[in-house]
Amino acid sequence: MSTRSTGTNTKRRSHPDTPDTAEAFRALVTLPPGPQHDTVRERIVEAWLPMADRLAGRFRNRGESTEDLRQVAALGLVKAVDRYDPGRGNAFESYAVPTITGEIKRHFRDHMWTVHVPRRVQDLRNRVRVAGQELAQTVPGRRPTVAELAAHACLSEEEVRAGLEALESFSALSLDAEASGGADGWALGDVLGTADPALDVVVDREAVKPRLAALPEREREILYLRFFRDMTQSRIAEEFGISQMHVSRLISRCCRRIREQVLEDAA
Missing domain, CATH: 1.10.10 (Arc Repressor Mutant, subunit A)
Structure with missing residues (x-):
């Protein structure tokens, strides 16, 4: 005499927290979306929650709270209930366990790694x-x-x-943790690098270099003596035999022209 599968959970239950919900699953697949369908679905989820909690317990002491693990396991259980097809003749437990375990492992992979x-x-x-x-x-x-x-x-x-x-x-150490091999009292945060303000000077210097090279020789030397040799305007005036007021106008005019040209180049 041949036998025919009657649906889910026909196999012997492997654990006390694996309830017999075969009839509920068979009813669920026949119900259209609506309050009655949701009620049966919730009843199935509640019945299998102890198993989900047991699976979550396997991952305790790994840096995540037990309550969060139980919530992730419950989410995996809901996905298993929604995706399970009792018509295939396999026990729900054999489908739910890897689904719930996979959901917990994904949680660790996606959220727990620093x-x-x-x-x-x-x-x-x-x-x-x-x-x-x-x-x-x-x-x-x-x-x-x-x-x-x-x-x-x-x-x-x-x-x-x-x-x-x-x-x-x-997991990562706190920046307040003591640096390994460092001086007493030094924390990891003390050895982190910071932005070097001199980098902005390099960019500005490279931007004005071709414009400075294009200046007439006298204006170029006046700027060099003023900004690189730190000479006063009166000393520069004596050097070139011109008035200090003339030196001041030359410096202002050259700087204004170079600034405008560099801004045009950037635009």
């Missing part, structure tokens, strides 16, 4: 972390070597080193 690293390196980090935890039980008193981690995780030593570096990228 320094973004490629997905491949994140996977290496997880494999190296797990291998380190397992080897710590067999090599007490010391940290596993790179070679031991590589052999245990079936990775190359280069991949293990990349995973070990990623272990330090999950």
Whole structure:
């Protein structure tokens, strides 16, 4: 005699928090959008929430609060309920577990890393972390070597080193943290570079250089003596045998002309 699948959850439940909602799912797919459909959907989600909470508990102590993990797991559960097709004959649990777990892992990948690293390196980090935890039980008193981690995780030593570096990228130190190897009292923020105001001077100097070169020789030398040799206008006047007022007018006229030309070039 042949047997026919009757829908979801026909398999033996693997855990006490996996309820039998086969009938509810079969009813859900027949209901049109509306209050009755939403009520059945909410009933299914509530029934499976304990399982979602259990899956969230597997990721505790990883830098995220338990409540936030439960919310992410609940979001994954809702997605699983909305996407599940009981007509395929598979148990809802077998579909919901990877869906919820994947949602939690995406949360860690997208929101918990201070320094973004490629997905491949994140996977290496997880494999190296797990291998380190397992080897710590067999090599007490010391940290596993790179070679031991590589052999245990079936990775190359280069991949293990990349995973070990990623272990330090999950969270960042505060800028108030003491700098490693620095003088007493120095924080990381004290060794950060700042914008160099001299860079603006370089840009301005390069902008006026061709305009200065185009000036007549006398005006060019007057500007040089005034702004590079720091000579007074009276000394310059004596040097060229002209009045101080004439020197002042020449300097003002040259500076105004160069400024206008540079602004035109920039426009």
